[in-house]
Amino acid sequence: MLDLLLLVIRRDLVLAMRRRADVLTTLIFFVMVVSLFPLGVGPEMAMLRKMAAGVLWVAALLSSMLSLGRLFSADYLDGTLEQMMLAPQSLSMLVLGKMTAHWMVSGLPLVLLAPVLGLQFDMSVQALGVLIVGLLLGTPVLSMIGAIGAALTLGLRGGGVLLSLLVLPLYIPMLIFGTGAVEAVASGLSIASHLSLMGALLVLALVFTPWVTAHALRISME
Amino acid sequence: MISLDIWMRENPLTYVWFGSYAVALLIFATEIAMVRHRRKSTLQQIRLMRDAEADSKDGNTA
Amino acid sequence: MLCEFRWSDDLAINWFKYSAPTTFYGLAGKLIPWFAFSAAILFSIGLYIGFFVAPMDAQQGEFYRIIFIHVPASILSMFLYMIMAGYAALGLIFNTRLSAMMASAIAPTGALFAVISLWTGALWGKPMWGAWWLWDARMTSELILLFLYLGFIALHASIDDPRRADRAAALLAIVGSVNVPIIYFSVQWWNTLHQGSTIKFSGTTMHVAMQQALFIMLVACWFYAFAVALTRVRSIILERERNTTWITELPEVKQ
Numbered sequence: 139m140l141d142l143l144l145l146v147i148r149r150d151l152v153l154a155m156r157r158r159a160d161v162l163t164t165l166i167f168f169v170m171v172v173s174l175f176p177l178g179v180g181p182e183m184a185m186l187r188k189m190a191a192g193v194l195w196v197a198a199l200l201s202s203m204l205s206l207g208r209l210f211s212a213d214y215l216d217g218t219l220e221q222m223m224l225a226p227q228s229l230s231m232l233v234l235g236k237m238t239a240h241w242m243v244s245g246l247p248l249v250l251l252a253p254v255l256g257l258q259f260d261m262s263v264q265a266l267g268v269l270i271v272g273l274l275l276g277t278p279v280l281s282m283i284g285a286i287g288a289a290l291t292l293g294l295r296g297g298g299v300l301l302s303l304l305v306l307p308l309y310i311p312m313l314i315f316g317t318g319a320v321e322a323v324a325s326g327l328s329i330a331s332h333l334s335l336m337g338a339l340l341v342l343a344l345v346f347t348p349w350v351t352a353h354a355l356r357i358s359m360e
Numbered sequence: 361m362i363s364l365d366i367w368m369r370e371n372p373l374t375y376v377w378f379g380s381y382a383v384a385l386l387i388f389a390t391e392i393a394m395v396r397h398r399r400k401s402t403l404q405q406i407r408l409m410r411d412a413e414a415d416s417k418d419g420n421t422a
Numbered sequence: 423m424l425c426e427f428r429w430s431d432d433l434a435i436n437w438f439k440y441s442a443p444t445t446f447y448g449l450a451g452k453l454i455p456w457f458a459f460s461a462a463i464l465f466s467i468g469l470y471i472g473f474f475v476a477p478m479d480a481q482q483g484e485f486y487r488i489i490f491i492h493v494p495a496s497i498l499s500m501f502l503y504m505i506m507a508g509y510a511a512l513g514l515i516f517n518t519r520l521s522a523m524m525a526s527a528i529a530p531t532g533a534l535f536a537v538i539s540l541w542t543g544a545l546w547g548k549p550m551w552g553a554w555w556l557w558d559a560r561m562t563s564e565l566i567l568l569f570l571y572l573g574f575i576a577l578h579a580s581i582d583d584p585r586r587a588d589r590a591a592a593l594l595a596i597v598g599s600v601n602v603p604i605i606y607f608s609v610q611w612w613n614t615l616h617q618g619s620t621i622k623f624s625g626t627t628m629h630v631a632m633q634q635a636l637f638i639m640l641v642a643c644w645f646y647a648f649a650v651a652l653t654r655v656r657s658i659i660l661e662r663e664r665n666t667t668w669i670t671e672l673p674e675v676k677q
């Protein structure tokens with residue numbers, strides 16, 4: 139099981155590295171979206187400090203979502219996906235591997251970049267810390283829920299926008315808890331409940347989304 | 361043109377009626393119209409198909 | 423639709439019979455007029471009681487009368503989503519075509535009720551708290567519910583193959599329904615953090631006439647929803663089964 143998982147992860151990482159431009163455009167998009175907000179609402183620091191967590195989370199959400207279309211489409215187009223589904227190994231495991239690789243390529247860089255951007259919004263060190271932890275818990279869930287959407291919209295025209303439409307409402311709880319945690323730490327309140335709820339959602343996603351995504355792939359491929 | 365707030369407070373029932381119920385009834389009417397139109401056009405399509413089939417069966421190939 | 427009741431041979435109801443589109447088409451056709459007329463009558467009674475019998479509210483004056491459409495619309499939008507997801511699940515598990523058709527038939531009705539709920543909620547908010555939109559928990563959850571409905575409809579419309587469309591949308595509906603409590607809870611929490619306002623009536627109990635009107639309007643909306651959804655599903659059945667002989671034998675087709 140674990141070997142299969144690592145194999146799939148390594149394969150997807152290698153493929154992603156060959157198309158480094160895609161990975162970088164996701165990051166650039168993240169930076170640009172974050173910069174748009176101060177340009178739109180004005181440079182007043184007090185307001186930006188309040189908005190910071192929300193802006194960074196929403197931007198991370200949107201950036202992560204951009205690359206979801208590619209999760210299955212390349213394999214679908216060259217027939218690899220069909221082979222994966224015919225293989226005796228568990229499709230859920232393969233899917234989990236692809237989700238992990240997607241997170242490592244699209245989610246993790248955002249988590250590393252977010253604190254740098256957070257400084258532009260004059261976020262305090264504790265706030266940045268909670269932001270990082272929150273994004274570390276949240277971005278994998280984004281990859282996992284997004285994979286369901288990617289599987290359902292496989293090969294459809296207008297797939298990218300449709301995917302966003304389907305998946306954004308499902309992201310909202312993570313967004314609320316993630317930004318809520320940053321706000322709580324700014325007000326000196328406890329973040330334990332926020333983080334434990336996010337942890338619970340992460341575990342739930344880990345348990346259910348690979349199986350649901352595999353099911354969705356079968357629906358899309360028959 | 362008095363502001364909406366003032367008008368609203370002086371004519372609460374009109375506000376409620378035109379604002380909420382009229383809109384709700386409009387939405388209901390639209391939905392009913394849509395549903396009936398769909399049924400009509402589906403039946404029409406089926407009749408066309410059936411007539412086309414009957415024509416081709418009679419040997420009236422165009 | 424899995425059981426067979428046999429109080430006597432005459433009364434035996436084979437539920438499987440009605441899970442076939444052919445027989446359901448006929449049953450729905452008979453039920454629709456009853457639901458439609460009942461809905462119209464109940465609407466009239468409900469609105470009459472709501473506007474002419476129920477008294478003014480001490481705090482909210484006449485504006486509270488919006489609830490007679492707002493509350494039923496909210497309740498229906500939520501329950502219809504659950505019913506839709508239920509049919510979707512049935513369709514996926516038992517592979518029954520009719521279940522998937524019912525899910526597709528319910529979706530637009532549920533979405534429109536969500537729209538009515540949001541619109542009337544906004545109109546209620548303006549006189550009460552001075553703003554058309556307050557990001558309170560219920561309205562925000564309702565908005566997200568509308569997004570879930572629209573996603574279902576959009577996904578179904580984007581897939582050409584009807585079987586794939588049914589099953590993909592069904593999976594989405596089920597995933598959405600699992601998320602609805604999570605979303606509702608998180609939005610509740612978000613709202614209390616940001617001090618939203620809650621809607622209260624003067625006193626803890628509502629006047630009897632208000633309760634009556636509310637209940638009647640609720641039933642009226644349910645009957646309306648049944649009538650519209652059943653009409654829609656009949657069109658869907660016609661579309662899907664257009665190549666079968668039983669369709670060509672129908673009186674409305676033979677004309």
